[in-house]
Amino acid sequence: MHKIQDLFDPTKQLNRTIESVVTFGANTEQDLSSEIREYVVTDKLHKNYEDVITDLQTAFDDSSKEVGIWVSGFYGSGKSSFAKYLGLSFDKSVMIDGVSFGDKLMSRIQDTAITAMHRTIISRHNPQVVMIDLSTQSVAGKIANVSDIVYYETLKLLGVTKCTDQKVMCFIDLLHSEGKYEEFCRLVETEKNKSWESVESNDLAANLIAANLAPRVLPAYFPDSASFKNINLSSALNEKERFVRLHKLVKEKTGKDKIIYVLDEVGQYVASNVDLILNVQGMMQIFKDEFRGDVWVIATAQQTLTEDNRQAQLNSNELFRLNDRFPVKVDIEANDIKEIITKRLLGKSKDGSDYLKRLFSQNEGLLKNSIHLTLQERSIYNQLLTDETFTNLYPFLPVHIDILLSLLQKLASRTGGVGLRSVIRLIRDILVDNHLADATIGQLAGPEHFYDVLHSDMERNSAKEIVISADKAISIFNGDKLAVRICKTIAVMQLLDDFNLSFDNPMCLVIQQRG
Structure with a gap:
């Protein structure tokens, strides 16, 4: 084994096409077939599906006042996938290769108890599913109330x-x-x-x-x-009267008295406007009081609703008003994403895995000392490195995935995520398009590569001045590889407010890149 690509499980096919991000609008049979085939259900996602489906069955069978599910996660973390697939799984009309989408999803979850509950919900209640992507709802700068959008989109669907x-x-x-x-x-x-x-x-x-x-x-x-x-x-x-009429109309038109609304990017849509937050709060109160568990809302957001979350700085102070309205929480964390990346893209062959474990054992002390970051207020960038995480993620380290997620989160907050790729797509592009997979074993990824793949995304928003300055410095030091790496590292890491750009930390990341 000489090149990094020699380490991988050959069935992973590094150069295959990987979607940028999952969107609600991609609902053709071909889109859904491709998406569900690649979908990875981690242990935590498995537990989340179990909890949510259990809550839905209890509510539909026995009536409940809990009607809100809040799905949070980094941009590109898989929160939209979770909500989209869960919603579509209850729509019997959505078929993939002659099989219902729900059965396809259950085959990925692989749990007979969850499958039985899911089928019971459909056979007993057959809920009406309404999918709404709020990121596409603002027109000519006008922002409508979420309750209005829910109302009018339901009328259109009917x-x-x-x-x-x-x-x-x-x-x-x-x-x-x-x-x-x-x-x-x-x-x-x-x-x-x-x-x-x-x-x-x-x-x-x-x-x-x-x-x-x-x-x-x-x-x-x-x-x-x-x-x-x-x-x-x-x-x-x-x-209240409007939604009571709407619920009655749904029943008359479809014969269904259970409704599941799936609202993508609620947090992004309402976070900056307290009136919009209050509107969602009021709508959820109506659903809770009037329909007794017959109408549910699955909402996705980049923000959590809990003040004690370690990413609490991502929250609007006013979003916490919605905490009681969305009592069921699904938080997709960085560790979920690392497991998904490993299973979908970075999985190693048996020989590759053994080789990397030996390499880690021989260099563990030196590697851990080299990657230690100082003066970091946020512990996410200083996680424990083990032989397992090293083997699973190589040529990336856990800190690299955390940095990439934070970079995507920052860029998405400035642009709404338009045109951004998911973290797994960025990793694929670094390996294939930037040829890291062709490098000699021992090399590591790093901010140098992140700058290359995010260069155009940084140019499209308020980071454009950073790119201009960095490119000027790179042209000055052209020919000095170490200096160019330092320029790119400092440029891209400036996007992260919680990363300490001391002398030691950027140099630490540059040393990592040299392997």
Whole structure:
């Protein structure tokens, strides 16, 4: 064995395509088939699935006031995968290669008790699943209340109307609840010589027709056309009544009285606006009080809701208001990600594993002394290195994964994660595109490689000035490999507020790169 790539399990296929991040919008059979085939369920994820499915079964069977699940984790950590797959697993219509997505997920979890509970929920309750990606919901700088988004997206899913005008959507919902929808459609055909279906997708035409006919079909609400045109949705709609009507409509349209809402990136969407947080708080209170466990919300966020979490600095002070509304917590931590990276990409062959364990045993003292970081307030960067973690993650060390996760978290907080790759994709790119896998055994990854793969991402946000300065310094020291490594290390590590850029720490990371 001479090159790093010789150490790997050949079935891992380092050069295979790996998705950037899992998104809610990628729902084709091909997308889902590829995603679930690569999905790794760690021991902790296994426990999380067990806990959540148990809570759902208890709530649906016996009624419950606990209706919120908060899934937190670093950008690209797998929180969206967890929520997305859990939600889709309860939708019997989602099929992969002739098998339900739920059965595919259960085959990855590999637990007969969890599988039995999951199948019981579907057979007894068959919940309606509504998937909403909040990161795509802001339009032209306008940020809608989460409760509004949940309401309107459910109406769209039910096919209540093709119109996207919120006033018309509420009007059509009201027609259904009052039993006047068919009468309204007949009036449109009689007086406008058009079917409602043919015009409802045109927001302007739909709005004018609704204003004109509202006094005829719903005179108690609209005495004249002006009353429809001048209505203010924020003051006219009572949240509780609206969701009670919506729940009734779901049951009428689908025959289902259980609903699971899966809301991606709730934390990112509401964290900076206390009014949005209060809106979510109010919506969850309605779900809790009115539906007694029949309506659940699975929300994902980069932030946790607990003040004692070691990443508490990522939280908005106001997000803690939601803690009681989301009593079920799923926190995907760095150790979960390291296990996933090992199983999906960095797994070694038997010979490779034995070789690395011998290498670690021969150099353990020197290696541990070399990687020790000083003056670090945050212990995440000074974790214990063992022969197992060394073997599993090589040519990366645990500290490298923690640094990469923190870098992604910082870049995602500035850009919303647009265009960013997951940590496993970055590792694949370092190994293959940056040719680290072709290096001689003994070499290690480090911030030099992180700078290379994140260079374009740093340029797209407020780190652009760092890139300009670093590239200028690199051009000055071109030809001096050590100096270039130091320049890249200092540049990329400047993004991390909790990393002490003393003389010793950057040099420590540079020494690691030399192996």
